[in-house]
Amino acid sequence: VSTAVEAPLEQPSITFQDVGGMDAIKEEIRLKIVHPLAHPEIYQAYGQRIGGGVLMYGPPGCGKTYLARATAGEIKARFLSIGINDVLDMWLGSSEKNLHELFEQARRSKPCVLFFDEVDALAAKRTDMRYSSGRQIVNQFLAELDGVESPNDGILILAATNAPWHLDSAFRRPGRFDRIMFVPPPDRHARTHILRILCRHKPIEDIDYDYLSKKTVNFSGADLKAVVDLAIDRKLQLAIKQGIPKPLTTRDFLAAVELIHPSVTEW
Ligand code: ATP
Numbered sequence: 001v002s003t004a005v006e007a008p009l010e011q012p013s014i015t016f017q018d019v020g021g022m023d024a025i026k027e028e029i030r031l032k033i034v035h036p037l038a039h040p041e042i043y044q045a046y047g048q049r050i051g052g053g054v055l056m057y058g059p060p061g062c063g064k065t066y067l068a069r070a071t072a073g074e075i076k077a078r079f080l081s082i083g084i085n086d087v088l089d090m091w092l093g094s095s096e097k098n099l100h101e102l103f104e105q106a107r108r109s110k111p112c113v114l115f116f117d118e119v120d121a122l123a124a125k126r127t128d129m130r131y132s133s134g135r136q137i138v139n140q141f142l143a144e145l146d147g148v149e150s151p152n153d154g155i156l157i158l159a160a161t162n163a164p165w166h167l168d169s170a171f172r173r174p175g176r177f178d179r180i181m182f183v184p185p186p187d188r189h190a191r192t193h194i195l196r197i198l199c200r201h202k203p204i205e206d207i208d209y210d211y212l213s214k215k216t217v218n219f220s221g222a223d224l225k226a227v228v229d230l231a232i233d234r235k236l237q238l239a240i241k242q243g244i245p246k247p248l249t250t251r252d253f254l255a256a257v258e259l260i261h262p263s264v265t266e267w
Helices: 021-040 042-044 065-072 095-108 134-148 190-201 209-214 219-241 250-259
Strands: 053-057 078-082 112-116 155-161 178-182
Touching: 021 065, 021 178, 053 065, 065 078, 065 112, 065 155, 065 219, 078 095, 078 155, 078 209, 095 112, 095 134, 095 155, 190 209, 190 219, 209 250
Parallel strands: 053 155, 053 178, 078 112, 112 155
Antiparallel strands: none
């Protein structure tokens, strides 16, 4: 039966190996998500509950979506990413029904990571909502997290927000988003790691990653990606003019760093 709301299902090929930095968070996800999914009987034997959701928060562009996708890749699950527009699409019937359909799609596709980007838009404090329709979505969302109509086994619910304080506190009760992880901007070590990952399989020559990471204070993971993409693009244009492809050097990346604004501000 085809339903009105179908979000594109992905089978991510990236895993934790592709995520630079974030060692502590990856470890936490392994302990709280990957291992319980792999050995549910052991967790249950010790009376440990499995399931529930994880809320990630932190500044934009620092890899929340990327990490969620890599988590799905790590556990070989499918990945369903949901933005506010998928739920609030007024042409596709009522929002509560849309939200229910999206959860149902995840339940049909298990194992599945269901990811809510900018979740604060859907889960804002009910008292902040001016319209009763907003409150209905919040209530429906809570009911879906609790698995009132259908159970959520085999689906992992991850959510990201830049503004965790806007979330209704009901979302943080046990079994809902009861685990909260801060995804920080990358420090120097993490920037080195991210740059190395972004440059894998690229034509490069003696890159001084350490120096580049010193020169990219306040660059988010997304900013670093923009730097690498720009450096490659400029080198490619040059190669077309000169008719010979040459490998990228530290200098090419430094020139790109000068043109990209770092987006991390005091958080
Ligand atoms: P937002 O908070 O705005 O949703 P985000 O934190 O989810 O942003 P992403 O969209 O995940 O940021 O990151 C943008 C891109 O930057 C990714 O697709 C990836 O290519 C790169 N990137 C970000 N962080 C990392 C990282 N830690 N390791 C490797 N690549 C990264």
